[in-house]
Amino acid sequence: MATPVERLFTLFDETAKILQAELQCTYLEAVAETGENVFHGDVLQNEVSEINAQRLKKQYNDIQLERFTNEEIRKAFQLAVLKGMKEYTQPHHQMTPDAVSLFISYLVNQFTRKHLALTILDPAVGTANLLTTVLNHLKGKQTKSYGVDVDDVLIKLAYVNANLQKHAIQLFNQDGLQPLFVELADVVICDLPVGYYPHKENASRFVLKAEEGHSYAHHLFIEQSLYYTKEGGYLFFLIPNTLFSSDQAAKLHDFIKEHAVIQGLLQLPLSMFKTERAAKSIFILQKKGKNVKAPKKALLAELPRFSNKQMMQAMMRKIDEWITEEKGN
Structure with missing residues (x-):
């Protein structure tokens, strides 16, 4: 059957x-x-x-x-x-693995416990798989969501995906690094497009532009996302583990320090990736604002294999305790 x-x-x-x-x-x-x-x-x-x-x-x-x-x-x-x-011409579009999308949904829920309503933005929405996973698992909150993608086939798939699941997502078929016509978000989620950004003229608007040659798209997406986040809002990025070891990492680090506080960095199990170079982590930021305090100790962990239920449950208990202690809720 x-x-x-x-x-x-x-x-x-x-x-x-x-x-x-x-x-x-x-x-x-x-x-x-x-x-x-x-x-x-x-x-x-x-x-x-x-x-x-x-x-x-x-x-x-x-x-x-x-x-x-x-x-x-x-x-x-x-x-x-x-x-x-598998047969599509743009190989850099990899869908966020299901286990990772579900885990990001869990994190969004935990960090926004006190919110009754959320505005969510994914500036590189792809087929909206990550965004709809998060929306499907938000408990008892009103939501407004926005998705942006430059690829017209992917945005069409996102539109159909959202319709089939009856999610009212406002979708924009445009470069996610151009000016966006969206409300400021309480939550940004993004599986960062990794690589060089081809449009030098547009890149020149960003603090994190490269001094010479092409800028890193993933750096610019972090900057762009922070501009479109409310004060005190949370950002959940899927980042390459090499993010802070590149030639432009110092500039990125300074920019983040100026505009946000790092809440956590959770390394995904290496077994999920074909090579160590391809490995990723979940990077959690909170945009600075009046009542935003840096955590006494950031949430740093190496996640166990998602298939190991016992270890995953223990990890989630630790995260719950950390959020209760740090956020007082």
Whole structure:
């Protein structure tokens, strides 16, 4: 008996293949098209032949979306997107691993215990997998969320992903390092795009621009995110472990010290990554403000393997205790 996630994935996969052939597009684009059809319960593409339109309609009608949870929908859609990513032309788009997205959701919940409402921004939203994971796990809070991505296929997938899960996310198809038309956020989450930023002229607006050559996109995203965060707001970044050992690290360190306090640095298990060079950590900042105090001791830890439930629970207890002690809640 197939699980709900498997049943939904099969629907996305089979119908995307039909649309891929009919529309002469990539599998990933077809996933976005079929996701939109599922949401509307209809075939929206005029180019589809009558016989295939009937086949698609039958498959869409056989599945009732309201019977699935948001997490089942997100996981099934994510599996189809991951399949499409393998043949997609932009290899630097890696989806945030599920275990990491879930852990970031847990951290956002813990650090914002006292908030009744949150404005959330992801300035490099991709397919909105990280953002919708966080939204699915926020307990009893009103949310307003924004996502920005320069890639038009990814933003279309984000839009469909949000619709299928009934999340009202305002999405912008633009370079996340250009001026943004968003409210200041209580929380920024971002799996930082790592590498050089190609647009020198735009980079020149930033304090963290390189003196010579191209600037690091991941440095500029940290700066940009801090500009769009409220005083006292939290930022959760997925960073390369090499962030503070690069040639421009001293400048970054000084900038962070001036504008934020470091709340924590949690190193992800090395077993998650193909090489040590690819390893990442979760970096937690709080933007400076009137009542913002640096923690007596920052939250520093190496996370155990996510599959080790016992050690993970012990780690989460430690984090809960740290937040209770530091934040008084």
